[in-house]
Amino acid sequence: MLNPGPTVAEILASHESGSGAPTSTAARVADAIAARGADGTWITPVPRERLIAAAAEIERRPGARTLPLYGVPFGVKDSIDVAGWPTTLACPDYAYTATDTAPAVRRLLDAGALFVGKTNLDQFATGLNGTRTPYPVPRSVFGGDLISGGSSSGSALAVALGQVPFCVATDTAGSGRVPAALNGIVGWKPSRGLISTVGLVPACRSLDCLTLMASRIEDLDRVFEVIAAPDPDDPWSRARGPRYDGARLRIGLPPESDLEFFGDEVYRRAHLAIRARLGGVGADRVPVSLRPFLDAGELLYQGPWVAERLVEFGDFLAERPDSILPVIREILTGGYRFDAVAVFRAQQRLQELRAIVARVWSEVDVVVVPTIGTTFTVDQVLADPIATNTVLGHYTHFGNLLDLTAVAVPMGVAADGRPVSAMVFGPALADDTVLAAAARLLDEPRPTGARTDVRLVQKEQR
Structure with a gap:
């Protein structure tokens, strides 16, 4: 795994002790961004002078050193509003200057965090590969012309490059997990509704999540304590679930025959090596079928949910079709082929699959x-953009359709040097348990939360 840069905890310790300061951190971040140039990470970074001035303002706040994110720099995916800054969705003709700040971002700012800028993305947050942007196409930090992943491409790079210790991104079909996997960092999609999506330009409003990217589970925990809160203005908002109680984990593992590596033998061997090590993390391994999860995932782009994007972008598509990248335009127009009957048929099928999956959680955590x-x-994706994108979402598309929480965990590199990532997922509101399992995979110490019977609560929720 990479060593991206100072963590949230390290930056806080420096600022609180006085060995460092938000202004010096701001200068370091600005210099790091400038040194990379137009590499496709940022669409609108805060200019150096303004960033240092913002850091100085944080330093002058009463009780500044007690703020939970005192001077910690962070980036925001450019589909989320920050007042006074453009929201582009990687489409210049769609761009507008936000008048309000998304409540989730406002909570970070109130906690003393330092906004560094807006990060690149696949246009309209549509894609998992990072190449669908009119701005410079980002590449993975692992080189070899490897894609960065998307749609939260710039957010993943900003963390992997060590420019910021965390970013706020989004995940509808894997947009926070796939780029994390391709850049060797942690990408967590909490249960839908735990982080307010007010101020997010939606891709699919019924599925969208705000997500967090960092290099450690500890950093995710710190930021989540600040950013998570019920929001009466978000109709999908809900309170967080029980804390992990420290009980022995039951890890579900699909049979090898359920796993698909698309002919990539190096990746297959790398993942099977990870599975072989799971017995050493204090958990029981339980066989589970991946079939119902994959069947649900196929509904996302082969079913009517693609039409939901037209709720937000249909008028712009009709009025300014040439302003949209051809591959995005093709995806959006594909939504017109679905009618109400197709919507209800897909909803009924999804409900059947949800019932099957719900039974899995009585057997595994x-x-x-x-x-x-x-x-x-990048060239492989550009040559076949739709098919390659579908492959990238094979293990992520079902996450929000089935109301899961999931985290991409960096697990080193394969034999040929490419990044390897395992995904840990669980049922809605089992976020703390999923993070606990991810921390064990990383051999990262993590304190156990309140002693709540997680399995009993999950059973009652079902």
Whole structure:
């Protein structure tokens, strides 16, 4: 795994002790961004002088050193509003200047965090590969012309490059997990509704999540304590679930025959090596079928949910079709082929699959699969953009349809040097348990929360 840069905890310790300061951190971040140039990470970074001035303002706040994120720099995916800054969705003709700040971002700012800028993305947050942008196409930090992953491409790079210790991104079909996997960092999609999506330009409003990217589970925990809160203005908002109680984990593992690596033997061997090590993390391994999860995932782009994007972008598509990248335009127009009958048929099928999956959680606490089954170069994606994108979402598309919580966990590199990532997922509101399992995979110490009977609460929720 990479060593991206100072963590949230390290930056806080420096600022609180006085050995460092938000202004010096701001200068370091600005210099790091400038040194990379137009590499596709940022669309709108805060200019150096303004960033240092913002850091100085944080330093002057009463009780500044007691703020939970005192001077910690962070980036925001450019589909989330920050007042006074453009929201582009990687489409210049769609761009507008936000008048309000998304409540989730406002909570971070109130906690003393330092906004560094807006990060690149696949246009309209549509894609998992990072190449669908009119701005410079980002590449993975692992080189070899490897794609960065998307749609939260710039957010993953900003963390992997050590420019910021965390970013706020989104995940509808894997947009927070796939780029994390391709850049060797942690990408967590909490249960839908735990982080307010007010101020997010939606891709599919019924599925969208705000997500967090960092290099450690500890950093995710710190930021989540600040950013998570019920929001009466978000109709999908809900309170967080029980804390992990320290009980022995039951990890579900699909049979090898359920796993797909698309002919990538190097990746197959790398993931099977990860599975072989799971017995040493203090958990029981339980066989589970991946079939109902994959069947649900196929509904996302082969079913009517693609039409939900037209709720937000249909008028712009009709009025300014040439302003949209051809591959995005093709995806959006594909939504017109669905009618009301198709919507209800898909909803009924999804409900059947949800009932099957619900029974899985009586047997296991979490499931571990690859985050991605293979990788692609930029040229490979550009040559076949739809098919390669579908492959990238093989293990992630079902996450929000089935109301799961999931985290991509960096697990080193394969024999050929490409990044390897495992995904841990569990049922809605089992976020703390999923993070506990991820921390064990990383051999990262993590304190146990309140002694709540997680399995009993999950049973009652079902």
